[in-house]
Amino acid sequence: MASESELNAGIEDGVRRRDFINIAAVSFAGVGSVAVVLPLLNQMSPSADVLALSSTEIDISAIQPGQAIKTSWRKQPVFVRNLVAKEIAEAKAVPLSDLRDPQTIDERTKPGKENWLITLGVCTHLGCVPLGAAEGENRGDFGGYFCPCHGSHYDTAARIRKGPAPTNLVVPPYEFTSDTVVTIG
Amino acid sequence: MSFPWAKPYEPTHPLMKWMDEKLPIPRLVYNATGPGYPVPRNLNYFWNFGVLAGAALMIQIITGIVLAMHYAANVGVAFNSVEHIMRDVNAGWFIRYAHMNGASMFFIVVYLHIFRGLYYGSYKAPREMVWLLGVVIFLLMMATAFMGYVLPWGQMSFWGAQVITGFFSAIPIVGEPVREWLLGGFVPDNATLNRFFSLHYLLPFVILGVIILHIWALHIPGSSNPTGIEVKDEQDTVPFHPYYTAKDGFGVGVFLLVFVGLTFFSPNMLGHADNYIPANSLSTPAHIVPEWYFLPFYAILKAFTFNFLWIDAKLWGVIAMFASIALLFFLPWLDSSPIKSSNYRPLYRIFFWILVADVLLLGWCGMQPAEQPWVILSQLGAIYYFAHFLVILPIVSRIERPLPMPNSITEAVLAKHAPDVKSVSATA
Numbered sequence: 001m002a003s004e005s006e007l008n009a010g011i012e013d014g015v016r017r018r019d020f021i022n023i024a025a026v027s028f029a030g031v032g033s034v035a036v037v038l039p040l041l042n043q044m045s046p047s048a049d050v051l052a053l054s055s056t057e058i059d060i061s062a063i064q065p066g067q068a069i070k071t072s073w074r075k076q077p078v079f080v081r082n083l084v085a086k087e088i089a090e091a092k093a094v095p096l097s098d099l100r101d102p103q104t105i106d107e108r109t110k111p112g113k114e115n116w117l118i119t120l121g122v123c124t125h126l127g128c129v130p131l132g133a134a135e136g137e138n139r140g141d142f143g144g145y146f147c148p149c150h151g152s153h154y155d156t157a158a159r160i161r162k163g164p165a166p167t168n169l170v171v172p173p174y175e176f177t178s179d180t181v182v183t184i185g
Numbered sequence: 186m187s188f189p190w191a192k193p194y195e196p197t198h199p200l201m202k203w204m205d206e207k208l209p210i211p212r213l214v215y216n217a218t219g220p221g222y223p224v225p226r227n228l229n230y231f232w233n234f235g236v237l238a239g240a241a242l243m244i245q246i247i248t249g250i251v252l253a254m255h256y257a258a259n260v261g262v263a264f265n266s267v268e269h270i271m272r273d274v275n276a277g278w279f280i281r282y283a284h285m286n287g288a289s290m291f292f293i294v295v296y297l298h299i300f301r302g303l304y305y306g307s308y309k310a311p312r313e314m315v316w317l318l319g320v321v322i323f324l325l326m327m328a329t330a331f332m333g334y335v336l337p338w339g340q341m342s343f344w345g346a347q348v349i350t351g352f353f354s355a356i357p358i359v360g361e362p363v364r365e366w367l368l369g370g371f372v373p374d375n376a377t378l379n380r381f382f383s384l385h386y387l388l389p390f391v392i393l394g395v396i397i398l399h400i401w402a403l404h405i406p407g408s409s410n411p412t413g414i415e416v417k418d419e420q421d422t423v424p425f426h427p428y429y430t431a432k433d434g435f436g437v438g439v440f441l442l443v444f445v446g447l448t449f450f451s452p453n454m455l456g457h458a459d460n461y462i463p464a465n466s467l468s469t470p471a472h473i474v475p476e477w478y479f480l481p482f483y484a485i486l487k488a489f490t491f492n493f494l495w496i497d498a499k500l501w502g503v504i505a506m507f508a509s510i511a512l513l514f515f516l517p518w519l520d521s522s523p524i525k526s527s528n529y530r531p532l533y534r535i536f537f538w539i540l541v542a543d544v545l546l547l548g549w550c551g552m553q554p555a556e557q558p559w560v561i562l563s564q565l566g567a568i569y570y571f572a573h574f575l576v577i578l579p580i581v582s583r584i585e586r587p588l589p590m591p592n593s594i595t596e597a598v599l600a601k602h603a604p605d606v607k608s609v610s611a612t613a
Contacts, residue, residue, distance in 0.1 A: 044380065050370045070467060075372050077467045100497075121467075125499050126351035127372075128344065128469040149348065149473050150487055151555030163555070164490050164498040166355075 055185030057177070060116065068133040070121055073172060073184045077121030079133045079145070079158070080182070087156035088114060090143065094155065101167045105157040108171050118174055118182065119158045123147040125165035130154060145169065188407065190419040192220045217404060223422035224429055225410035227598050231305070232408065232429075233436030234298035239396065240437055241291035244444075246389050248284040249333075256336065258382035260375045263338035264463045282452040283444075288330050289455045290444050292478035295323065304537055306413055306525030311406040313517040318399040320513045322392055327479070327510075329388040332381040334460075334476060335373070341457045343464035344473050346373040346381070352486075355503040372466055412597045413525025414590065421594040472554060480551030481544050482506050485570065487555055488563040505567060512574050519574055522582035524590070532585040536577050543569045 056073045060080060063069055068081035083091075088105060096102040109117060121129045125147065131137040132145035132154075140146030140153035142161045147154075152163030159168040174184040194215040196202045205212055215221045255274050257266040270277035299319070302308055308316035331349055335342045350367050354360040369376030407416060416422055423429075447454065455477055459470045475483050489502035496504070527534040547566040553559035591597040 044369055044376075045366050046368075046370045047376065050374070050376065072467055075370070075374060075466055126348040127354075128348065128473065129467065148471055148554065149344075149469065151490065151560070164487075164502060166497040166499045 055183050058182045058184065059180060060182055061180035065115070067135075070129075070133045073120075077129050078172065078184060079117075079119050079121045079169070081117040081133070081158075083115045083117055083156065087143065091155060091157035091159075094159075100160050103157075103159060103168055108157055108159075108168070110176060113176060116176075116182070117156075117158060118184070119169035119171055121145075122170065123149065123152055123165055124160065124167045124169065125150055125152050125163070130169070187216065187221065187404070188223045188416065188419070188422065190422075191216070191223050192424060194219075194221055217400070218430070219426045220424040222404065222425040223416070223419070224408050224425050225416055225421060225594050226423045226428075227410050227412065227594055228408065228429065228432070229411050230432075230436060231297070231301040231411075233433055234294045234301060236433040237294040237436060237440045238291065238298055240440065241287060241294055242389065242392060242396070244287045245284065245291060246393075248280050248287060249386070249389065251280050252284055253386060256382075258336065258379050260338060260378055260464070263336065263378060267337040279448070282448050285456060286444065286448045286452060288333065289476075289478065290440070290447070291326065292330070294440065295326065296478070299323070300541065303540070304527045304534075305409060305411060306520070306522075306527070307409045308517045309520065309523075309525050310517070312403065312409060314402040315399060316517055317514060318395055318402055320510070322395050322399060323513075324510065325388055325392045325395065329385060329392065330476065330478065332385040332388070335378065335381045336385060337460060338378060338464045339460035340462045340464060340468075340470050341460040341473065343373055343466065344469055345475060346377060348473065349475075350377075352503045352506075355500040357500070373464075409525065410594060411526060411528065412591065412594055413529070414592075414594055414597070417593050474552055477548070477552075480549075481547035481570075482509060482551075484547040484551035484563040485509050485567045487551070488560070488567040490555075490560060505571075509567075509570060512571070516574065516578075519578050520582050521579065522585060522587075524587045529588045529590050530585060531588060532581050533578075536573060536581060540570075540573045543573070 056071065056078075058069075058071055058078075058080060060069075060082070063080060063082045065082050065084045068079055071078050071080065091105040096104065105114060105117075108119075109115075121133060123130050126149065128147050128149035130145035130147040130152070132139040138146045138148070140162075142153050142155035144154040144156045144158050144161075146152070147163070147165065150164050152165035153161050154165075154169055155161050157168075160166070172184050174182055177183045194205075194212045196205050196211065201211060204210070252270065255266065255270045255277065257263060267281070270281050272278075274280075302316065302319070331345065335346045346368075350364050350373065353367060354364040356363060365371060367377075368374070369380065410416075457474070459473075462470075474480070483506075486502040486506040489498045489505060491498055493501060522530065522533070524530050527537055543566055546562065547570065550559045550563040550566060591600060
């Protein structure tokens with residue numbers, strides 16, 4: 001048994017040893033609880049196999065000017081379009097001040113390969129796949145892509161021009177590994 | 186918690202006495218839904234919908250537990266396991282159709298329950314907590330229904346999951362990481378399907394818990410009634426059993442007739458044919474719409490097609506959609522009129538019916554493609570929706586002159602059923 005004097009040790013500054021022990025114990029339990037919650041929340045983040053995103057190689061030799069193909073990377077659709085000169089000219093003619101998400105076509109393509117427009121086929125509004133990659137699909141008011149879900153229109157450089165989407169179609173990281181092969185990722 | 190004249194629970198059988206001392210569940214039931222709970226004598230059929238919502242939840246839980254015995258939450262087999270339920274499992278088609286249409290029935294009765302509350306001012310003091318818990322239940326129902334719709338892993342399941350989790354990506358800076366955390370990937374995939382199944386199984390029991398709180402909070406002041414006048418003495422009430430057990434029983438019968446009619450004769454009427462196509466992450470259906478019960482909110486989301494102030498259109502849409510529901514939490518304080526029932530509120534009554542029409546208009550717009558004239562109609566509908574709660578309601582409740590009210594529930598009931606004075610004097 002602790003004597004009265006031991007229990008009241010240090011009481012002159014208002015804090016007893018027992019108060020210190022109480023606060024320390026409860027704080028430690030609190031830290032422990034938080035530490036346990038972290039893995040329980042973090043388990044929901046993308047797992048290692050999902051993150052181990054393989055890069056995708058695409059053969060672009062068969063894509064004629066004016067054509068586009070739809071492929072996939074990280075399970076997301078990717079549009080590869082071979083722009084014609086008129087489409088490039090149209091994209092260059094737009095003043096940047098007219099754009100919601102100002103970017104030139106040069107910033108969205110590789111130097112010397114500005115006819116190859118490679119973007120994710122994921123509308124930046126709520127993630128639908130826009131139309132316009134396949135032959136005969138609605139390409140919207142600006143001749144690029146059109147998302148039918150909520151009516152976003154993208155221009156020939158896949159930049160947002162009209163509708164609710166906040167940003168241009170995303171250009172994924174990619175490299176030309178040869179003149180006819182592109183590696184995405 | 187009850188009125189002083191409530192009939193006390195007095196068990197006579199020795200077994201019931203023994204039980205009452207050890208675990209007084211019979212006493213709880215007797216005092217909550219039995220002869221021991223006095224209820225206003227004048228409740229109309231709109232007061233059935235709480236019980237009907239409870240019945241719908243029980244149907245969903247029972248059919249859902251059975252479906253989970255046959256369903257497999259894996260993107261490789263989920264779609265086929267649902268078809269297996271439909272074609273191979275004994276009575277599987279019935280159980281799945283009952284679960285599908287049960288969700289619609291649950292929302293139908295809950296919407297009627299909510300509009301009953303709006304018309305009769307059930308959200309007002311002393312029942313604010315009942316209303317707040319009700320809004321929580323409504324939110325939980327929406328989350329549960331959404332995740333359930335993803336489970337068959339058809340085209341609408343996949344793209345519904347993509348669009349709805351996309352709401353979170355509208356949040357500045359943390360939005361995209363939050364969305365990836367919710368999905369467990371970059372697109373809805375196996376991780377998403379598994380966690381949605383887990384939560385879809387959990388949330389109905391959370392709803393059940395909040396319903397118990399909802400009823401508990403209700404039983405403290407006791408039920409409201411169509412006059413909105415509080416109970417004054419014993420003659421204003423009747424015991425819940427047998428009066429309202431009978432009235433609710435009749436309502437449950439009508440509800441079941443509609444429910445089985447829908448399930449047997451038109452089971453896919455409220456669904457989308459696209460959901461019978463397996464999920465394809467590379468092709469969005471031409472026209473994606475949510476289930477009918479989300480359409481008004483979806484129209485509000487779609488109404489924002491332009492950037493405004495420093496906030497972009499996407500975030501506006503998401504904010505407005507969540508705000509349209511969150512607004513309901515403030516309703517008890519937006520309406521300052523002390524009169525509960527719209528029967529005595531000539532001005533509010535008109536705006537109540539305009540709100541009903543507005544919500545139906547929004548629902549209709551939600552179904553349409555993102556084109557004119559639907560966009561402008563959604564915008565007008567959304568503006569009116571917010572104006573109703575934030576402008577019209579506070580003003581109306583200050584300037585309105587209510588109609589003369591009876592002194593008590595009994596007086597209102599007797600006046601309604603009194604012999605016509607003129608015809609009596611004519612025969613005399």
